[in-house]
Amino acid sequence: MRDFGGIGMRDRGSIRMRDFGGIVLRSPARVVRPRSAAEVVDAVREAAADGLDAVPRGLGHSTFGQSLTTGVSLDMRGLAGVREVGGRHAAVGAGTSWREVLAATLPHGLTPPVLTDHLDVTVGGTVSAGGIGGTSHVHGTQADNVLALEVVAGGRAVTCSPAERPELFDAVRGGLGGHGVITAATLRLVPAPERVLSCTIPCRSAGDLLRVQREVRAEHISGQVKPSEGGGWRFEAKAVLYGDGGAPPPGTAETERLAYADFADRMRPDVAELVALGEWARPHPWGMVFLPAPRAAAVIGATLAEMAPDDLGLSGVILVKALRDGTVLFSVLRTASPGCASVAEMLAANRRLLDRARAAGGTRYAVDSTG
Numbered sequence: 001m002r003d004f005g006g007i008g009m010r011d012r013g014s015i016r017m018r019d020f021g022g023i024v025l026r027s028p029a030r031v032v033r034p035r036s037a038a039e040v041v042d043a044v045r046e047a048a049a050d051g052l053d054a055v056p057r058g059l060g061h062s063t064f065g066q067s068l069t070t071g072v073s074l075d076m077r078g079l080a081g082v083r084e085v086g087g088r089h090a091a092v093g094a095g096t097s098w099r100e101v102l103a104a105t106l107p108h109g110l111t112p113p114v115l116t117d118h119l120d121v122t123v124g125g126t127v128s129a130g131g132i133g134g135t136s137h138v139h140g141t142q143a144d145n146v147l148a149l150e151v152v153a154g155g156r157a158v159t160c161s162p163a164e165r166p167e168l169f170d171a172v173r174g175g176l177g178g179h180g181v182i183t184a185a186t187l188r189l190v191p192a193p194e195r196v197l198s199c200t201i202p203c204r205s206a207g208d209l210l211r212v213q214r215e216v217r218a219e220h221i222s223g224q225v226k227p228s229e230g231g232g233w234r235f236e237a238k239a240v241l242y243g244d245g246g247a248p249p250p251g252t253a254e255t256e257r258l259a260y261a262d263f264a265d266r267m268r269p270d271v272a273e274l275v276a277l278g279e280w281a282r283p284h285p286w287g288m289v290f291l292p293a294p295r296a297a298a299v300i301g302a303t304l305a306e307m308a309p310d311d312l313g314l315s316g317v318i319l320v321k322a323l324r325d326g327t328v329l330f331s332v333l334r335t336a337s338p339g340c341a342s343v344a345e346m347l348a349a350n351r352r353l354l355d356r357a358r359a360a361g362g363t364r365y366a367v368d369s370t371g
């Protein structure tokens with residue numbers, strides 16, 4: 001092992017790393033686990049001296065090698081930790097997971113305004129991607145709710161915010177690590193409800209699902225497309241009202257009252273089941289595209305018309321989420337399960353989805369597998 005001055009580095013030249021996608025594999029020249037911004041500066045400088053890229057990696061939940069490298073892999077979990085929860089903000093290390101952020105803020109009655117469906121992804125990883133959740137129609141992305149960042153760029157650690165180095169602040173949010181390594185973040189917080197009312201609203205079509213998302217007033221709203229028993233697809237919106245007072249929106253077929261903490265962590269039982277079934281470890285060729293609102297229903301309809309459930313895999317999921325600016329995120333989250341379509345077929349379908357999205361004026365979500 002090389003001596004890197006005792007800053008928590010491990011030489012792993014022979015290890016092959018994968019991400020949640022499980023499609024791209026890379027052997028980093030070495031893995032470094034910096035524990036401070038200064039150690040990130042040193043690691044990036046060392047990498048450059050050796051002619052290597054330094055690529056930050058959070059929890060590796062992107063799906064097409066975005067967090068992988070043959071150079072130096074910076075394991076940002078060395079920078080996990082909530083440093084402070086103040087009046088309406090939290091100061092956290094970039095490698096902190098959203099689960100860890102929420103665990104620290106809830107005792108103060110506070111929550112980040114936007115949470116991803118899965119909480120085991122890092123602040124640095126989602127701010128570098130965008131970070132969309134069921135509240136994004138109100139609050140925008142997680143990247144929109146960052147007050148300030150500490151970033152290693154140009155050989156030193158600097159702070160940036162809308163008022164200080166705004167160009168750097170804008171470049172690193174959604175920049176996939178290409179404009180600097182985020183080492184810490186100050187996050188906006190809002191009051192957390194104690195309980196929520198989750199309302200399931202069956203919809204007739206993609207257009208109806210989008211209409212419900214536009215018209216229903218709910219703090220958290222999402223849409224899902226599921227295989228229908230008689231063949232074809234069925235559509236379902238989930239409108240989640242915060243607090244105890246709200247009446248279910250028109251069209252509600254089922255309701256469920258939940259503690260907010262359980263609602264935020266609602267994927268946990270499904271993840272445990274998928275891990276037990278082996279589905280969590282299978283390749284995940286995920287197609288995720290942003291669509292302009294007026295063309296969204298047509299693109300979703302055309303994509304579903306050429307798909308069968310086997311094209312999605314045994315545990316695949318299709319999500320539809322209308323965002324604050326009217327854009328629609330259409331996510332075809334495929335799992336290459338045994339007996340279903342192959343990884344190559346799923347990637348080809350993702351490319352067709354991206355072509356269709358681009359023809360409609362859309363674009364890809366950069367952490368997917370259409371690239």
Ligand SMILES: Cc1cc2nc3c(=O)[nH]c(=O)nc-3n(C[C@H](O)[C@H](O)[C@H](O)COP(=O)(O)OP(=O)(O)OC[C@H]3O[C@@H](n4cnc5c(N)ncnc54)[C@H](O)[C@@H]3O)c2cc1C
Pocket residue numbers: 019020055056057058059060061062063066067068076094095115116117118120121122123124125126128129130131132133176177178180181182183367
């Ligand atoms: C089960 C599951 C559910 C998901 N749900 C959602 C969801 O609801 N909404 C949503 O928007 N996304 C969702 N995603 C996608 C996920 O949020 C992104 O892939 C996110 O980037 C993952 O965070 P990570 O910590 O694993 O990042 P990684 O995959 O490790 O990294 C992602 C990218 O960010 C870069 N990066 C990582 N850390 C830093 C840093 N500190 N500084 C600069 N660059 C960095 C990496 O180099 C890479 O390019 C989900 C993914 C999975 C697997």
